[in-house]
Amino acid sequence: MKLTFEVFFPALRPWVENLVNVWPAPFVKPQFASFEVLHILSLILLGGTAILMNLRLIGAGVTDEPPSEIYRNLRRWQDLGVIGIVVTGVLIGMANAERLYDSTAFVVKMLALLAGVVLTYGASRPVARADGAVSTGAKLWLLIGGALFLLGIWVFVTGALINVGLFHVLSAAALLVLIALTGRLRWIYLAGLIVLIAASQFLTHVGVEPDDLAKLDPVNKTFFVLYSLWIFGAAAVQLFVKERGAEAGAVAKLIAYATILVWVVGAAAGRWIAFA
Amino acid sequence: LVWLEAELGKGSGDTALSWSQALEGSLNFWNLLEGTHLITLMLFAGTIFVVDLRLLGVTFRKTPVSVVSDRVLPLTVAGFVLMIVTGLALFLAKPVIYYHSLWFRLKLVFLAVAMINIVIFHARVQRNQHKWDTLALPPRAARISAVLSLASWAAVITMGRFIPYNWFDCGKPIPHIVNVLENCKASDHGAVDKESMAKIAGGQGQ
Numbered sequence: 001m002k003l004t005f006e007v008f009f010p011a012l013r014p015w016v017e018n019l020v021n022v023w024p025a026p027f028v029k030p031q032f033a034s035f036e037v038l039h040i041l042s043l044i045l046l047g048g049t050a051i052l053m054n055l056r057l058i059g060a061g062v063t064d065e066p067p068s069e070i071y072r073n074l075r076r077w078q079d080l081g082v083i084g085i086v087v088t089g090v091l092i093g094m095a096n097a098e099r100l101y102d103s104t105a106f107v108v109k110m111l112a113l114l115a116g117v118v119l120t121y122g123a124s125r126p127v128a129r130a131d132g133a134v135s136t137g138a139k140l141w142l143l144i145g146g147a148l149f150l151l152g153i154w155v156f157v158t159g160a161l162i163n164v165g166l167f168h169v170l171s172a173a174a175l176l177v178l179i180a181l182t183g184r185l186r187w188i189y190l191a192g193l194i195v196l197i198a199a200s201q202f203l204t205h206v207g208v209e210p211d212d213l214a215k216l217d218p219v220n221k222t223f224f225v226l227y228s229l230w231i232f233g234a235a236a237v238q239l240f241v242k243e244r245g246a247e248a249g250a251v252a253k254l255i256a257y258a259t260i261l262v263w264v265v266g267a268a269a270g271r272w273i274a275f276a
Numbered sequence: 277l278v279w280l281e282a283e284l285g286k287g288s289g290d291t292a293l294s295w296s297q298a299l300e301g302s303l304n305f306w307n308l309l310e311g312t313h314l315i316t317l318m319l320f321a322g323t324i325f326v327v328d329l330r331l332l333g334v335t336f337r338k339t340p341v342s343v344v345s346d347r348v349l350p351l352t353v354a355g356f357v358l359m360i361v362t363g364l365a366l367f368l369a370k371p372v373i374y375y376h377s378l379w380f381r382l383k384l385v386f387l388a389v390a391m392i393n394i395v396i397f398h399a400r401v402q403r404n405q406h407k408w409d410t411l412a413l414p415p416r417a418a419r420i421s422a423v424l425s426l427a428s429w430a431a432v433i434t435m436g437r438f439i440p441y442n443w444f445d446c447g448k449p450i451p452h453i454v455n456v457l458e459n460c461k462a463s464d465h466g467a468v469d470k471e472s473m474a475k476i477a478g479g480q481g482q
Contacts, residue, residue: 040317
């Protein structure tokens with residue numbers, strides 16, 4: 001079954017079909033590309049601030065300053081990014097409503113947006129403000145945001161034609177862990193990653209005929225699982241490593257990883273709306 | 277570019293594809309490259325914007341500029357490397373289309389502006405950075421450089437987003453100046469001047 005908003009709200013179709021005629025959609029539609037640019041610029045602002053704020057909790061980035069200082073300096077810019085993606089998202093969404101209504105990737109994007117807002121405002125920012133101390137409230141928001149995040153991942157994984165987009169999330173996680181790890185651990189992790197990449201490329205280009213999709217599909221899926229185990233296994237190790245400049249504990253780091261990756265999921269799903 | 281698109285990497289046999297054709301016709305790989313190119317903007321542009329905002333004196337005012345740039349720019353560079361690799365691969369998939377695209381050409385122009393700005397910043401503005409490194413509001417030259425950086429990268433992103441749109445494709449009736457800027461005469465679709473078409477239509481009307 002294709003999981004779209006139509007499955008949950010079938011009676012809304014006439015309303016959705018008419019959204020393109022409701023102000024300001026008739027004004028937005030001819031300027032669609034310009035509003036897309038504003039959406040992307042907002043995403044960049046949100047992404048940059050989320051990366052720096054959460055990397056600091058993980059123990060990387062601007063480690064010369066405490067997490068609370070990073071939070072204090074970036075929060076307003078992050079607010080601007082969140083407001084920007086929501087406002088421009090609503091506008092371009094109205095001008096393109098029917099397509100979104102029929103898109104599984106859009107369901108993922110909305111779940112990621114919700115999870116992103118919950119994790120950012122409920123968990124990541126309060127933890128950064130408290131220099132890594134995790135309150136009961138933050139833990140609660142982590143559970144709620146984490147559940148929404150995992151639900152979004154599940155829809156992504158099971159979505160036909162869009163689940164390839166999860167490689168974006170995996171790549172981002174791979175890079176994030178590479179940045180977060182230090183010393184010998186980083187080199188071991190990188191070596192393992194290179195071995196996995198070489199093995200997957202060999203098998204999918206030499207071991208199996210390039211057009212034999214029936215064989216390529218299980219090989220690709222197997223490697224997706226192996227990549228995930230290696231990357232998230234390394235991240236799990238990093239959670240419990242006490243490094244210089246890392247005031248935050250394992251739960252704070254978990255919040256930070258999740259908060260960066262949830263926005264990557266949102267961006268990836270947004271892009272795959274156009275592809276599938 | 278035609279060789280790059282149609283010949284490079286082409287094997288033997290009638291159905292053999294060049295690397296460019298194989299990439300463009302791939303089931304998912306092109307989409308993954310394009311998606312990665314876009315998502316990496318969060319790392320690349322997102323972090324460079326923060327450094328520019330520090331140079332403008334609107335964030336991290338108590339943190340020395342050198343601390344922000346030393347800690348943030350390695351992330352920016354990592355993002356930039358990914359942007360270049362995926363960007364080159366995307367160009368390989370459709371070199372002729374991009375060559376004749378006004379938006380792609382403008383993107384390269386703004387990319388050059390951004391690069392020149394970086395060179396000038398390092399060669400001239402940063403020369404006396406020790407004098408203003410801890411100032412909440414850096415000197416005018418640094419702020420101008422930050423504004424130029426923000427504007428040129430925003431322009432690069434804007435032009436990049438406009439590339440898929442066919443408003444000014446060669447072969448369509450488009451203004452003469454755009455035909456010249458896109459070198460449409462050399463394209464398979466040729467150059468069709470909007471002004472000439474209007475004149476012909478006007479003449480037929482009379």
